[in-house]
Amino acid sequence: MERYVLKTKSDGSEITVADVQNVLLGMLKDIDGICQRNNIPYFLNGGSALGAVRHKGFIPWDDDADIAMMREDYVRFIQVLKKELPEQYTFQCFDTDRRYNVLIPGMKIRKKGTYLKEVNTLLPNRCTDSDGLFVDVFVYDYCTQNKFIDLPFRLLNQILMPVLIGFDMLHINPVFLKRWFMSNAHLYGKLNKGSDYIGFDLTWTFKTPFHPFIFRKEDIYPVQYVDFEDTKLPIANHPHEYLCTAIAPSYNTLPPVEKRAPKHIVDIEL
Template structure:
């Protein structure tokens, strides 16, 4: 008998309301990307949900998309200007304590407290994540991020004490130099190997390949059409193995500890 997933996100539940708010944000970002010819794709668990469930993984409480780093820098400028009044772009350039090298677009009329990342950020509404992707090799990234990612997070006061903060200050110029050198050599080398940008710990043990992502193709997600990786099957198998297999209940991860709505 097929499992009843409505216990997670049945109509009227807080999670389902949050998912619909995230869908509104995604729809707005999709519209802006299409307007400015910016290529993006549904990423991680959002891509998995689209393929396996035609929408959200029932217990999932976030949306992930990815863009190439050059497009990411352009998209950042555009989103700051063109998002509607009820949404806001957030990253390291907008908040001093923001502890990540990727961005969020947040809803202004809600509150979302992440179990694993409690910070004193100004904007804390329901969100979608935007991950920059660039040319690179995962083994090199893993080595560099031991210094770069650690230093960045501690400089942003994330999971660090005063001693670690001072060490991060000393480490930061060296770490930035390593990233610059790596990007220079990756620019010279012809390869379709990709990584999530330096400083992003998510999924960094997996080597990505451009051929699996571009050109993107349409996919249905919650009865709407968004863009997905060119070879979603290869990508998801590399990420999750037998991704069509529903995980046991104890492995169904929820990020939020508190979700509130103000409208």
């Protein structure tokens, strides 16, 4: 198996993607236990879902882990984490820390005693309690395919995105704009509550608003548990339909060898 080295230390020892995945797997197991005990449905998102389907675990060169859940479940999840999150973890989100960058996934659950520096320098972590290795928690919400309703909401947050990035680069925390950005996303979800369609909530602006990630709810829920490394974790109810939209219809085709490389981590300590 190919070894993907992330860091070579001064003593010659190495930290590999497999080392990171081993820690992430432990985190995912702990998160899954919390969600199962509290009846909070969630599912592996994006590349983590692709890994579950194509590799029955992590993509061998993938150096992160993503999960997702509906906003109504995410609200409960926050309250549960306040009481049940094990001591070795912390979680960061705008709901509990106004320094949190609202342009990144809704929450990061971090492992204390580790350190991670991301490739993305435009959206640095402003929460000072931890820069540890993390699992991203994406928030999904109800959507509409009616462009006359959908586009105005998406375009507003698309316009706010560079403004928020600009303030962040100046080390200014524009809480009012963040609240506007978040409330626009929440209102959109409320207006479409009960829809047959769901997708990334409108705080995720790194995709064209004219072709957003939108899925049939029945293609994701109820989730199903499948083999993932040495355990079982949940993925979408209809993984083919989900992955055709979330990744590409060619999701089962491996990328060229030269593109099989970790892409998120600049520096790491475990």
